[in-house]
Amino acid sequence: MGNRPLSALQQGYLCCRSCHKLIPKAGQVMRCPRCRRKVYPRVPYSLAQSWALLLSGFFLYIPANVLPIMTLYKGGTIRTDTIMSGIINLMHIGMTPIAIIVFIASILVPLLKMLALAMILLAVQCKRQCNVCLRTKMYRVVEFVGRWSMLDIFVISILVGIVKFGRVASVDVEPAAWLFACVVILTMLAAMRFDSRLIWDEINEYE
Amino acid sequence: MLNTDKAAHLEACPECDLLIDASEQVREGYVSQCPRCLGVLEHPLRLSIKHNFICVLTGLVFYFPAIFLPILKFTMLGNTEAMSIVGCVLALFATTNYGIAGIVFFTLVLVPLVKMMLIIFVTTRLYYSVKTPFLAVSFRWYNSLSHWGMLDIFLLGVLVAAIKLANDAELEPGLGLYAFIILLLSSALQTQLLNKKLLWKLIERHGQ
Ligand SMILES: [Zn+2]
Numbered sequence: 001m002g003n004r005p006l007s008a009l010q011q012g013y014l015c016c017r018s019c020h021k022l023i024p025k026a027g028q029v030m031r032c033p034r035c036r037r038k039v040y041p042r043v044p045y046s047l048a049q050s051w052a053l054l055l056s057g058f059f060l061y062i063p064a065n066v067l068p069i070m071t072l073y074k075g076g077t078i079r080t081d082t083i084m085s086g087i088i089n090l091m092h093i094g095m096t097p098i099a100i101i102v103f104i105a106s107i108l109v110p111l112l113k114m115l116a117l118a119m120i121l122l123a124v125q126c127k128r129q130c131n132v133c134l135r136t137k138m139y140r141v142v143e144f145v146g147r148w149s150m151l152d153i154f155v156i157s158i159l160v161g162i163v164k165f166g167r168v169a170s171v172d173v174e175p176a177a178w179l180f181a182c183v184v185i186l187t188m189l190a191a192m193r194f195d196s197r198l199i200w201d202e203i204n205e206y207e
Numbered sequence: 208m209l210n211t212d213k214a215a216h217l218e219a220c221p222e223c224d225l226l227i228d229a230s231e232q233v234r235e236g237y238v239s240q241c242p243r244c245l246g247v248l249e250h251p252l253r254l255s256i257k258h259n260f261i262c263v264l265t266g267l268v269f270y271f272p273a274i275f276l277p278i279l280k281f282t283m284l285g286n287t288e289a290m291s292i293v294g295c296v297l298a299l300f301a302t303t304n305y306g307i308a309g310i311v312f313f314t315l316v317l318v319p320l321v322k323m324m325l326i327i328f329v330t331t332r333l334y335y336s337v338k339t340p341f342l343a344v345s346f347r348w349y350n351s352l353s354h355w356g357m358l359d360i361f362l363l364g365v366l367v368a369a370i371k372l373a374n375d376a377e378l379e380p381g382l383g384l385y386a387f388i389i390l391l392l393s394s395a396l397q398t399q400l401l402n403k404k405l406l407w408k409l410i411e412r413h414g415q
Contacts, residue, residue, distance in 0.1 A: 154364030
């Protein structure tokens, strides 16, 4: 193959991001003839916007984990839980498999996802040329797995929905629930704003 | 640079922007991957427009029972209470958790319904080859909303919540749960097996 340019962009074509139509590059601002969307060589400000969303998500992640997420009044007892103490409580009542699922969805996934995305963004910023395949795989996993962190928010909503009349028990949603939901949404947006084609832009040859 | 009849077969990998000659790299009826990043370009497991439409229609029929009927019934100290998705949103709203109520409403009520309406609009128009405006816009909206539907995660949430409450109360699945599972399956099947490439080609042919 040698050093022939490989990407569509280097050979004078743009690929529409929403419908994937290949369009010969002409002029400055173009619209996709198929879906009428503006077509750019790469998503504009993709890196800067991803960083901004990712960092705001990261700063919210700390209070979201330290502050209590809900309070449960049940038969005269009051329990205030953070995400972690809720998981430990699940283990105490003998539900280790469910505790592991909640741990993966609420703690491990957001943390690893933010780390992975930060590594991908950093590598693009430093124009690294090794491990591109690995980074593409990482990005696919990050994109797929991000939504599942909403699990805890739905569990709290279901608990609120069940005990709504407060006759026998009641649930109070604490501020960390809202913070945590914001973390999930911000990191999902960060992954969506990132243009995965940037990972490959420094690569001009393959065997 | 490249002559025109070769250019007609050109495609760019949406994930890594490698320029690909589709006549060499993409074979119909096989899984074809981008030779560089291994992203899937074409998959043989796709629903036809008709089957896709049937799938969405099934989802739409079970949507309303899934949203309004109780998903879990909960008995504690002689009191029975029922939880439905709409009930959840209303309870969150009543307890002034507007943000969480908004998220639940958006991801479980609004997105699935709007997605089904949009894809029904697009597939029926394309099936009968009616020239209609807004086809491309509708399909674009359908694709962007796909990220935000969270029916599958809610089902896992029901399981976790049920286990959290199992020690203190008697739980019973409601009719809504069965409707919800059918809605979830039809929506997952329809979204995963949608032939987007074919739909975009048809939209291009039938204008706007
Ligand atoms: Zn387009």
